[in-house]
Amino acid sequence: MDKRPNILQTSQLSVSVPSRTLVRDVTVGITENQVFGLIGPSGAGKSTVLRALNRMTDLVPGLKVTGDVQLHGRSIFAPGTDANALRAKVGMLFQQPVVFPASIVDNVLFGARRLQSLSKSVQAELAESALQEAALWSEVKDRLKAPAAKLSVGQQQRLCLARALATKPEVILMDEPTSALDPRSTEAIEALIKRLKSRHTIVLVTHNLRQARNVGDQLAFIGVRDGVGQLLCEGTVESVLNRTDVAEVDEYVCCQ
Ligand SMILES: Nc1ncnc2c1ncn2[C@@H]1O[C@H](COP(=O)(O)OP(=O)(O)OP(=O)(O)O)[C@@H](O)[C@H]1O
Ligand SMILES: [Mg+2]
Secondary structure, three states, X not given: OOOOOEEEEEEEEEEEEOOEEEEEEEEEEEEOOOEEEEEXXXXXXXXXXXXXXXXXXXXXXXXXXXXXXXXXXXXXXXXXXXXXXXXXXXXXXXXXXXXXXXXXXXXXXXXXXXXXXXXXXXXXXXXXXXXXXXXXXXXXXXXXXOEHHHOOHHHHHHHHHHHHHOOOOOEEEEEOOOOOOOHHHHHHHHHHXXXXXXXXXXXXXXXXXXXXXXXXXXXXXXXXXXXXXXXEEEEEXXXXXXXXXXXXXXXXXXXX
16 A cells, blocks of 8 residues: 555545536545546546646636645645645646747746746746756757747647746646647657656546556546546556446446
8 A cells, every 4th residue: 555645635526517517526635756647538527627626727717616625634725825826836737738929938937937036047047947857958958038839849848847847836737738749749748757756746637548557656537427527436557447347437448
């Protein structure tokens, strides 16, 4: 048994819109310094659960979140919680890289500068260390002031990762981070994920079972029952993928 503490714990987490419940009663613990995969069919609620973990759900009008999410044992919904500070500690990487119409270096420092004022030398060090950690430094070090939009899509995704890393996150939420990438860029991101877990905890939504097997430590399956997304099983990657007794898992794994 893994005795490391849970960095994130959800308790009966449910998300609804006025007309229906999207996901219900998700209770799951995520151990630190591991890659926790979330799989399941399209529309089951994986992205919705992921977005609740750093209160990105606050930004969607009409979404109601009940239950709890604790980071280091403290509710992220506690009164007085600064949602921006939370999202710095629990960063996010999306399916499509979201780069701002600004230079490479300004993109990297975007979130970090909003959190606190930083001297020029600290900014330069932070940009370099974040780009190094995202394995992009050697490709961009001579053109930090060039527009970020000129980078390839694979480089843009690593730039977004560098931007998240520059706020020193403990957890990085990744929502299908390689689905827009070619095989080589996918390989680069997967190699990075494996390295990043020594210092961060990763929650990774993926439809790619090869990827879940390659980088995942634990896995949770979200499926739909009675029209509502639910956590149907969790455990080590292979133990979940072998749950042929759970019809939804069996069907999902067979169809991949
Ligand atoms: N803001 C919203 N308003 C209404 N319904 C929503 C909203 N956001 C998500 N949904 C619905 O909630 C369900 C879960 O969506 P979600 O995006 O979390 O699924 P997913 O498992 O990530 O799917 P995919 O694998 O296709 O990305 C879907 O039926 C979706 O249509
Ligand atoms: Mg999704």
